[in-house]
Structures are given as structure tokens and as C-alpha cells.
Amino acid sequence: MSITGRGLHGHVLDTLGPEITAGAYPPGSVLRTDELAQRFDVSRSVMREAVRVLESMHLVESRRRVGVTVRPACDWNVYDPQVIRWRLAGADRPRQLRSLTVLRSAVEPVAAGLAARNATAEQCAELTECALGMVANSRGGQLEGYLFHDVAFHRVILTASGNDMFARLGDVVAEVLTGRTHHDVMFDDPDPAAVTLHVQVAEAVRERDAARAEELTRQITVGALQELDILAP
Amino acid sequence: MSITGRGLHGHVLDTLGPEITAGAYPPGSVLRTDELAQRFDVSRSVMREAVRVLESMHLVESRRRVGVTVRPACDWNVYDPQVIRWRLAGADRPRQLRSLTVLRSAVEPVAAGLAARNATAEQCAELTECALGMVANSRGGQLEGYLFHDVAFHRVILTASGNDMFARLGDVVAEVLTGRTHHDVMFDDPDPAAVTLHVQVAEAVRERDAARAEELTRQITVGALQELDILAP
DNA sequence: CGGAACCAAAGGTCAGACTTATTGGTCACA
DNA sequence: TGTGACCAATAAGTCTGACCTTTGGTTCCG
Numbered sequence: 001m002s003i004t005g006r007g008l009h010g011h012v013l014d015t016l017g018p019e020i021t022a023g024a025y026p027p028g029s030v031l032r033t034d035e036l037a038q039r040f041d042v043s044r045s046v047m048r049e050a051v052r053v054l055e056s057m058h059l060v061e062s063r064r065r066v067g068v069t070v071r072p073a074c075d076w077n078v079y080d081p082q083v084i085r086w087r088l089a090g091a092d093r094p095r096q097l098r099s100l101t102v103l104r105s106a107v108e109p110v111a112a113g114l115a116a117r118n119a120t121a122e123q124c125a126e127l128t129e130c131a132l133g134m135v136a137n138s139r140g141g142q143l144e145g146y147l148f149h150d151v152a153f154h155r156v157i158l159t160a161s162g163n164d165m166f167a168r169l170g171d172v173v174a175e176v177l178t179g180r181t182h183h184d185v186m187f188d189d190p191d192p193a194a195v196t197l198h199v200q201v202a203e204a205v206r207e208r209d210a211a212r213a214e215e216l217t218r219q220i221t222v223g224a225l226q227e228l229d230i231l232a233p
Numbered sequence: 234m235s236i237t238g239r240g241l242h243g244h245v246l247d248t249l250g251p252e253i254t255a256g257a258y259p260p261g262s263v264l265r266t267d268e269l270a271q272r273f274d275v276s277r278s279v280m281r282e283a284v285r286v287l288e289s290m291h292l293v294e295s296r297r298r299v300g301v302t303v304r305p306a307c308d309w310n311v312y313d314p315q316v317i318r319w320r321l322a323g324a325d326r327p328r329q330l331r332s333l334t335v336l337r338s339a340v341e342p343v344a345a346g347l348a349a350r351n352a353t354a355e356q357c358a359e360l361t362e363c364a365l366g367m368v369a370n371s372r373g374g375q376l377e378g379y380l381f382h383d384v385a386f387h388r389v390i391l392t393a394s395g396n397d398m399f400a401r402l403g404d405v406v407a408e409v410l411t412g413r414t415h416h417d418v419m420f421d422d423p424d425p426a427a428v429t430l431h432v433q434v435a436e437a438v439r440e441r442d443a444a445r446a447e448e449l450t451r452q453i454t455v456g457a458l459q460e461l462d463i464l465a466p
Numbered sequence: 467c468g469g470a471a472c473c474a475a476a477g478g479t480c481a482g483a484c485t486t487a488t489t490g491g492t493c494a495c496a
Numbered sequence: 497t498g499t500g501a502c503c504a505a506t507a508a509g510t511c512t513g514a515c516c517t518t519t520g521g522t523t524c525c526g
Contacts, residue, residue, distance in 0.1 A: 007509070009285065033477065043511045045278055048477085049285045052242065056286045056315070064477050065519040078401050079312030082289070102343070103398045110339035165336045168311050240478070266508065276480045281509085297508045298488040 012040045012050040013082075020059050020070055021083060022090035027072035031060070036068075057083055081171050088175060093183075098228055100176045105221035107169060108154065111161040113214035116205045119160035124206045126156050131202040138195045141188055147181045150190075153198055157217070160205070180227070194223050245273045245283040246315075253292050253303060254316060255323040260305035264293070269301075290316055314404050321408060326416075331461055333409045338454035340402060341387065344394040346447035349438045352393035357439045359389050364435040371428045374421055380414045383423075386431055390450070393438070413460070427456050 016036070019025070037047035051068055054060045057077045060068050077083055078099075087096045119127070133149030154177070155170040197220050204213035249269070252258070270280035284301055287293045290310045295301050310316055311332075320329045352360070366382030387410070388403040430453050437446035 009509095044477095045281075045512090046510065048278075049282055051477095052282045052285050053289045056289050056313075062477070063519085064517070065475060065521095067476065073397070074400065076401075077313060078398055080289075080310060099396050099398045102347070102396050103340075106343035106399075107336075107339045110335070114335070163332050163335050164306070165311055165332045166339075167307065168309075242478095278481095279479065295508070296488080297486075298490095298506055300507065 008042050008046045009049040009053070012036075012042060012047065013053060015040070016050065016054065017057075017059070017082065018086045018089055020054070021076070021086040022092075023073070025070040027070055029070040030067040031070070032067050033062075059083070079172075084172060084175060088179060093179070097176060097179055098230060100172055101221075101224050101228055102230065103169075104173060104176060105218075105225055107166060108157065108173075108221055109214045109218040111158050111163070111166045112201060112205065112217035113210040114161035114163060114166070115157050116208055116210040116213040118162040119205050123156055123160040124202075127153065127160070127202040127205055130156060131199045134190075134195055134198050138190055138192065143181055146190055147177060150198075151177050153202075157201070157205075191223065194220060197223075241275050241279045242282040242286070245269075245275060245280065246286060248273070249283065249287065250290075250292070250315065251319045251322055253287070254309070254319040255325075256306070258303040260303055262303045263300040264303070265300050266295075292316070312405075317405060317408060321412060326412070330409060330412055331463060333405055334454075334457050334461055335463065336402075337406060337409065338451075338458055340399060341390065341406075341454055342447045342451040344391050344396070344399045345434060345438065345450035346443040347395060347399070348390050348393035349441055349443040349446040351395040352438050356389055356393040357435075360386065360393070360435040360438055363389060364432045367423075367428055367431055371423055371425065376414055379423055380410060383431075384410050386435075390434070390438075424456065427453060430456075 025031070033044060033047050033051060036051075037044050040047065051060065051062055054068075055062055057080050058071055058075045059077075060070055062068050078087070084096070084100070087093070090096075115123070130149045130153035134146055134153065137143075137145035137149060151174045154173045158170045158173065159167045161167065197216050201213055201216045201220070204210075204216055258264070266277060266280050266284060269284075270277045273280065284293065284295055287301075288295055290313050291304055291308045292310075293301050293303050311320070317329070317333070320326070323329075348356070348360075363382045363386035367379055367386065370376075370378035370382060384407045387406045391403045391406065392400045394400065430449050434446055434449045434453070437443075437449055
């Protein structure tokens with residue numbers, strides 16, 4: 001699952017990261033490197049490497065004579081995929097899912113509009129293929145198959161936008177969609193209207209109709225917001 | 234400037250990070266921890282900590298018997314403020330500035346809409362104050378004063394949205410605005426139309442008019458896109 | 467009561483030895 | 497000749513223990 005699994009310091013992070021992001025230590029709490037090393041039964045070197053990573057994520061701050069202090073949530077690098085995974089695994093998963101869905105609702109329509117202008121012929125083909133895959137898996141409880149194509153679809157859109165900041169949100173969207181299917185609101189079969197919208201977006205991109213691609217994607221994200229009871233009156 | 238200045242490993246990062254993000258090492262290049270430690274005249278422990286940080290940013294991957302391999306740009310954590318700073322300092326600064334501005338154009342209007350619904354009375358006051366500050370500094374080449382209030386304005390909007398993912402983009406917007414003023418396109422005085430739009434956004438938020446706040450902010454971001462010759466026909 | 471000197475605590479750095487996984491080559495066997 | 501198993505070289509991973517540096521608190525003196 002997590003890439004940090006490599007090495008001892010990764011194991012430490014797999015425990016300490018979720019603890020911090022879950023709010024187990026209030027902001028300002030002080031941890032001592034030696035104590036942590038003892039707790040996880042690793043050497044100080046390994047513990048220091050773990051602390052450095054947490055520090056680069058702005059989860060903690062290390063200062064001489066003081067120790068490793070936990071930073072308030074507003075300082076965290078909430079776009080770090082690792083941090084996102086930790087937060088999604090924690091108690092405030094619903095809240096995190098809402099934040100990410102709102103982000104999606106802002107980014108994806110614009111990305112779709114750009115994709116309509118920049119997508120290669122190959123990407124257009126991929127998009128159509130994904131949309132067809134969604135249609136094929138939209139009935140009879142084939143949730144996994146549907147999810148697979150749904151994730152691929154949105155990844156292609158974000159990549160085809162040609163904006164590297166958008167492209168990097170592919171993982172985020174994947175997490176949101178996967179989370180929705182596996183844990184949260186997801187009825188037996190996906191909303192037929194959503195399926196149709198995806199097909200139409202693929203169509204609009206293929207026909208280079210940026211305005212239509214953007215508007216249709218906006219409708220998709222509105223649906224996603226409604227699923228989470230995030231109203232937009 | 235950079236927070237990594239603390240410690241020896243920070244100094245290593247200040248050199249190695251920009252090198253990698255500038256593309257000095259093609260993807261797949263292999264670096265050896267020992268050689269790097271020798272080059273920077275630091276111990277292996279310090280070098281390892283630096284590598285761990287680069288690894289957490291997905292700039293490199295460390296594997297046994299192989300070394301530290303540089304990852305392709307598409308893998309980088311481009312939302313890490315540190316990575317953003319490094320890329321903005323490098324050769325493809327214009328490209329990075331465009332990416333970020335497009336991201337702004339997607340996020341800020343939605344954030345403004347949310348701010349109109351969620352902003353506290355205090356935040357509304359701050360917003361108005363910032364807008365007035367922009368007006369006061371909009372003539373006579375008071376670029377620094379204008380920039381200060383401009384940055385503050387957008388930070389308040391993003392924070393007041395109530396979405397922590399949006400709030401975290403405050404630093405990004407600050408970098409973009411600062412970069413625009415100090416290095417790139419910026420005429421003697423800011424566009425009067427933009428100044429007016431900011432005042433109107435503050436007004437709309439104060440009056441809880443989400444749709445208007447969103448639309449006005451969209452006009453602001455369109456202006457930002459046009460400044461960088463990113464057309465939207 | 468205030469400031470300067472002192473001290474201890476905690477992280478920062480270093481050097482060296484040892485461990486372990488991975489890779490690429492070699493050699494034997496089919 | 498091809499293919500499998502084995503082995504050795506390699507570079508990261510880990511641990512230990514020593515020493516340095518900064519800094520917050522305490523104490524003592526004016």
C-alpha cells in the first residue's frame with residue numbers, strides 16, 4: 001500500500017504519521033528523539049531520518065534544546081499524497097473527503113476545458129475507451145470494474161490538460177473515487193446520469209469543444225458534491 | 234528565505250534540490266550517497282537525511298545496490314512549497330508560473346464563492362481593509378505596498394473559504410503575485426480594472442453573494458491569465 | 467528587581483564497523 | 497546453445513558511541 005514500507009524509518013512513519021495527522025498530539029506537543037527511538041526500538045539515526053521526513057511535510061518542527069514539536073494542522077503539507085493517505089485513514093476521513101471533493105469541483109472542469117484544447121489523438125481514444133468501460137460496468141453491481149475505468153478517465157483528463165499541477169492531482173482523485181466506492185456513499189449501481197456525462201465529456205474533448213467539456217465536467221462534480229451533501233444553492 | 238536553512242542537511246538540500254528540479258540530472262540518473270557526502274563535505278548521516286527528504290518529495294528514489302536514482306518530473310510532489318520555490322528559482326520559471334496561474338484560475342473563483350458563504354465578520358473586515366489598501370497603493374508606483382495588500386487579500390479569501398486544501402494555496406498565490414511584481418510582467422501601476430474587481434469581491438463576500446463573488450474573482454483570474462498570454466477564447 | 471553568567475538538556479554531527487538486499491556475472495548442467 | 501542456480505561485489509541500511517552546538521532555564525550578584 002504505502003511506499004514508505006521500505007526500510008525501518010518507513011515503518012516508523014507508518015505509525016507516527018497517522019498518529020500526528022489524526023491529532024493524537026495537540027499542536028505544540030513535544031516529542032523527544034531518544035524516546036521515540038526507544039519506543040519504536042530503532043537507532044537514533046533511523047529515528048532522525050523519520051523526523052526529517054515529518055519535518056519536510058511540515059507536520060513537526062525540530063529545534064535544539066526543545067525537541068520535536070508538533071505543528072498545527074494549518075501548517076501541514078496537505079497536498080503531500082502521503083499526508084492525504086494518512087488523513088484519509090484517520091478519524092476525520094469524511095471531512096478530508098469533503099475537502100478533496102471541493103478541490104475536485106474547482107479543478108476538474110478547468111482541466112477538462114484545457115484537455116479539449118490540448119489532448120492528443122491517443123488521449124482522446126483513451127478517454128473514449130474509459131467512458132465505454134464505465135458504460136459496460138454501470139449495471140449489475142460491477143463496482144470494481146466501474147471504479148477502474150472511472151479513475152482512468154479522470155486521470156486522462158487531468159494529464160491531457162497539459163498542466164503538471166493538474167496532472168499531479170490524478171492520485172488525489174483516485175483516492176477520492178476509491179474511497180467513495182469502498183467505504184462511503186455508493187449505491188448498488190452508479191448514477192446513469194453520471195455515466196452519460198462521462199461519455200459526453202469524452203465526446204466534447206474529441207470534438208475540441210472546450211466550453212462544453214468544462215460545463216459537462218462541472219455537472220459531474222456537482223453530482224459528486226451532492227453525494228456528500230455539500231449543497232450549492 | 235528558505236526554511237531548510239537550518240542544519241547542514243538543509244544546506245545540502247538548498248543546492249541539490251534546485252539542481253534536480255532544474256533537470257541537471259536526467260531521469261534515471263544515479264547518485265551515490267558516499268559521493269554526495271564527499272561532494273558536500275558532510276557525513277553520511279547528514280547526507281542520508283537529505284536524501285530521505287528528497288525521497289519524500291518524490292524527487293529521487295533510493296534503492297539498495299543501485300543508489301539514489303532521480304525520478305522523472307511527472308512523479309515530483311509539485312505541490313510541496315519547497316519544490317515550488319526551487320522550480321520558480323530555476324530556468325523554467327515562466328512555465329511554472331503559468332502552471333500556477335492556471336491553478337489559481339481554477340481554485341480562486343470557487344474559493345471566493347465559498348468565502349462568501351463561510352467568511353466570519355472579522356474576515357469580511359480584513360478583506361475590505363485589504364481592498365482599500367490596494368486602492369490606496371494603486372497609483373504612483375507603490376508596487377510593494379500594492380503587492381502586500383494583494384497577497385493578503387487572496388490569502389484571506391482562500392482561508393475564509395473554510396477548505397483546508399484551498400487555504401494551503403495561500404503561499405502559492407503569494408509566490409505567484411510576488412514573482413509577477415518582482416520579475417515578470419508588471420507595468421508601472423496595476424490595472425485599475427483589477428483594483429476595482431477586488432473591491433467588488435470584498436463587497437460581494439460581505440453581502441454573502443456567492444455567485445457574484447465567484448464571477449468577479451473569475452474575472453480577476455482571467456486578467457492574470459491574459460497577463461501571461463494564456464488565452465481563453 | 468534586573469541582568470549577566472552558568473549549566474544542563476536535547477538535537478546536530480561525525481566516524482567507523484557491521485548487516486542486508488540486490489544485481490550481474492559465472493559456471494555447471496540439460 | 498540456452499537456462500538455471502549459485503556466488504561475489506556493491507551500495508544502501510543500521511547501529512553504536514563519542515563529541516559538538518545551541519538554547520532555555522536557573523542562579524547569583526549588583
